[in-house]
Amino acid sequence: METIGIRKADIADIDRLQHISRLTFSQAFAADNAEENMQAYLQEAFSTEKLAAELRDPCSVFYFAIRNNDIIGYLKLNFGPSQTDIKDDTALEIERIYVLAEFHGKKVGQLLFEKALEVALQRGARYIWLGVWEHNHKAIAFYSKNGFLPFDEHIFLLGTDPQTDIMMRRDL
Numbered sequence: 231m232e233t234i235g236i237r238k239a240d241i242a243d244i245d246r247l248q249h250i251s252r253l254t255f256s257q258a259f260a261a262d263n264a265e266e267n268m269q270a271y272l273q274e275a276f277s278t279e280k281l282a283a284e285l286r287d288p289c290s291v292f293y294f295a296i297r298n299n300d301i302i303g304y305l306k307l308n309f310g311p312s313q314t315d316i317k318d319d320t321a322l323e324i325e326r327i328y329v330l331a332e333f334h335g336k337k338v339g340q341l342l343f344e345k346a347l348e349v350a351l352q353r354g355a356r357y358i359w360l361g362v363w364e365h366n367h368k369a370i371a372f373y374s375k376n377g378f379l380p381f382d383e384h385i386f387l388l389g390t391d392p393q394t395d396i397m398m399r400r401d402l
Contacts, residue, residue: 232297232298233297234295234296234297234302234337234338234341235295235296235297236293236294236295236296236305236341236342236345237293237294237296238291238292238293238294239285239292239293239294239304240285241282241285241286243285243292243294244278244281244282244285246294246301247281247285247292247294247304248276248278248281249301250294250301250303250304250328250330251275251276251281251304251326251328252272252276253330254303254304254328254329254330254331255271255272255275255276255328256268256272257330257331258328258366259363259388262365263388263389263391264389264391266389267388267389267390267391268388268389269389270389270390271388271389284306287312289308289309289310289311289312290306290307290308290309290312290325291306291307291349292304292305292306292307293305293307293342293345295329295333295338295341295342297333302329302330302333302338303327303328303329303330303333303338303339303342304326304327304328304342305324305326305327305342305343305345305346306324306325306326307322307323307324307325307346307349308322308323308325309321309322309323309353314361315361315384315397316359320354320355320356320357321355321356321357321358321359322346322349322350322353322355322357322358322359323358323359323360324343324346324358324359324360325360327339327342327343327346329342334368339372340376343372343376346358347402350402351402355402356401356402357399357400357401357402358378358399358400358402359381359397359398359399359400360373360378360397360398361384361386361395361396361397361398362395362396362398363386363393363394363395363396364383364393364394364395364396365393370396370398373398373400374398376400377400378398378399378400379398379399379400380396380397380398381397381398381399382397383395383396383397384397
């Protein structure tokens with residue numbers, strides 16, 4: 231397989247970020263959720279306005295996984311006040327790691343996770359945390375394999391459907 235590179239995304243990448251965000255989220259969850267809830271979430275969470283605000287947020291950062299100039303996955307990290315649940319200056323949140331379905335099992339998610347770990351260590355974080363849908367068994371296994379342990383739960387609203395996310399943490 232060709233080399234996969236990781237690069238930081240910026241505001242000039244907004245259209246590509248929106249495309250990969252909507253596509254990978256749909257691939258991951260459409261089969262297990264109502265179409266109207268999926269569409270509502272995709273429109274709200276990945277609107278141009280919302281993504282532009284996230285890209286401009288100094289406490290959030292996106293990275294793309296790239297193969298042959300194609301974006302095949304992405305990562306979103308949050309720090310300090312931009313974290314979704316825990317607002318801990320000594321923590322880093324992985325809000326999103328998504329990879330195109332055709333690249334599952336090819337270590338792309340691992341490369342993105344390793345980038346998150348590198349950023350966390352550079353920032354002096356004491357731990358990394360995230361939320362993962364309780365029915366996303368592959369993701370839970372991936373995070374467990376990478377040293378994350380469950381510590382709490384929170385509700386994630388997909389359209390009008392309240393879903394339970396398992397919150398997981400890895401101390402550094």
